[in-house]
Amino acid sequence: xxxxxxxxxxxxxxxxxxxxxxxxxxxxxxxxxxxxxxxxxxxxxxxxxxxxxxxxxxxxxxxxxxxxxxxxxxxxxxxxxxxxxxxxxxxxxxxxxxxxxxxxxxxxxxxxxxxxxxxxxxxxxxxxxxxxxxxxxxxxxxxxxxxxxxxxxxxxxxxxxxxxxxxxxxxxxxxxxxxxxxxxxxxxxxxxxxxxxxxxxxxxxxxxxxxxxxxxxxxxxxxxxxxxxxxxxxxxxxxxxxxxxxxxxxxxxxxxxxxxxxxxxxxxxxxxxxxxxxxxxxxxxxxxxxxxxxxxxxxxxxxxxxxxxxxxxxxxxxxxxxxxxxxxxxxxxxxxxxxxxxxxxxxxxxxxxxxxxxxxxxxxxxxxxxxxxxxxxxxxxxxxxxxxxxxxxxxxxxxxxxxxxxxxxxxxxxxxxxxxxxxxxxxxxxxxxxxxxxxxxxxxxxxxxxxxxxxxxxxxxxxxxxxxxxxxxxxxxxx
Ligand code: URQ
Ligand code: ZN
Ligand code: ZN
Numbered sequence: 001x002x003x004x005x006x007x008x009x010x011x012x013x014x015x016x017x018x019x020x021x022x023x024x025x026x027x028x029x030x031x032x033x034x035x036x037x038x039x040x041x042x043x044x045x046x047x048x049x050x051x052x053x054x055x056x057x058x059x060x061x062x063x064x065x066x067x068x069x070x071x072x073x074x075x076x077x078x079x080x081x082x083x084x085x086x087x088x089x090x091x092x093x094x095x096x097x098x099x100x101x102x103x104x105x106x107x108x109x110x111x112x113x114x115x116x117x118x119x120x121x122x123x124x125x126x127x128x129x130x131x132x133x134x135x136x137x138x139x140x141x142x143x144x145x146x147x148x149x150x151x152x153x154x155x156x157x158x159x160x161x162x163x164x165x166x167x168x169x170x171x172x173x174x175x176x177x178x179x180x181x182x183x184x185x186x187x188x189x190x191x192x193x194x195x196x197x198x199x200x201x202x203x204x205x206x207x208x209x210x211x212x213x214x215x216x217x218x219x220x221x222x223x224x225x226x227x228x229x230x231x232x233x234x235x236x237x238x239x240x241x242x243x244x245x246x247x248x249x250x251x252x253x254x255x256x257x258x259x260x261x262x263x264x265x266x267x268x269x270x271x272x273x274x275x276x277x278x279x280x281x282x283x284x285x286x287x288x289x290x291x292x293x294x295x296x297x298x299x300x301x302x303x304x305x306x307x308x309x310x311x312x313x314x315x316x317x318x319x320x321x322x323x324x325x326x327x328x329x330x331x332x333x334x335x336x337x338x339x340x341x342x343x344x345x346x347x348x349x350x351x352x353x354x355x356x357x358x359x360x361x362x363x364x365x366x367x368x369x370x371x372x373x374x375x376x377x378x379x380x381x382x383x384x385x386x387x388x389x390x391x392x393x394x395x396x397x398x399x400x401x402x403x404x405x406x407x408x409x410x411x412x413x414x415x416x417x418x419x420x421x422x423x424x425x426x427x428x429x430x431x432x433x434x435x436x437x438x439x440x441x442x443x444x445x446x447x448x449x450x451x452x453x454x455x456x457x458x459x460x461x462x463x464x465x466x467x468x469x470x471x472x473x474x475x476x477x478x479x
Pocket of ligand 2: 183238239289290
């Protein structure tokens, strides 16, 4: 399949320039002005549009078994929805039940993901610990291309990782040259505050944010950061929702610690007023953790992106329909946690980020694609418009306008947290592996075309060079 994207302006994380892009056999074969049209090639007219690396969403949960049900979006519908919004790769999560083999869980998720229509990879969650987990982490890194391990510090009596698990797993990840990631909420405090809400008779969705205040997230973020500091392992904090966790990350980064922060499109744009909605269905549709916060936190999170203290954006796409959310009708603790967004991340960030001047187009590419590719070690295969890179490309029409709605989205869920939002700027074409899979509102995808993407470990390189992660010594200031 040969496709020539003609007349566009290429936007990479580092620069913007006029160029045609030739895609052949799934990769980018040429980038330059006035390229010849090869015999039989498909031509995409990108005049007046931007040609950018396809979005990479580092945080999704397709068909996740969770809280007594299964997320409504599966790997087929979810990756297709992503392509409709310009996201060409997801990094999802293998979440083993405690006391079960993490290798078997990995195999199960690999099976589920075979129906994907776009490329995917997996973080693997460490939800318990013994010698087999220690050994299996090594197998996953050395044989299965896993270089990131997730830890849920929330969800007590389910998948919560206590400090013993964190310390064991962080140490093992360091040995293996992997990065560790955390869902940072203090699960003990959440458990206690949830009970307090129920005891007070607050059992509706409004109890959800009240039982997970920002301080609960700030404590866990800081604790994970300090443990990673002592064990000298790189840390990635997922879905930062508040000023408190951002402050913890900023302090660590200012002191030279290798810490990265992710923010969800939802946390940047949806506030906690949703939990006051009189209709249970609307309030419950927004129950996710950490919860949506007050507007002051959104200001801080945008500043975090602008300052570079937050490096990636994601969606935590984990969908549950109204009938599933109703499991918590009488007790908010039973409402399956999760919301969608994989289709809308790029367009809402463009409209509220680039068009408002908060982010340059290059920063937009950095936080929607390139930083994720670099942090998880798949750059420049992913995250760049360059010869040799995968031809995962979004052709972006800055003048196109759309109104987001569950009535028209491709996501397999009956609610959209951006419902009614009108955005200017969206994907006109998406290419996956050099094939036009989305064009002017129509998907043309192939079930199973998505590939599992190996992500190599890191520290083997540094160890080989015997480089210890040095932090700058405090500079003596002349009095
Ligand atoms: O915690 C997560 O990231 C998963 C279980 C999705 N649900 C959520 O509320 N964020
Ligand atoms: Zn989480
Ligand atoms: Zn998640």
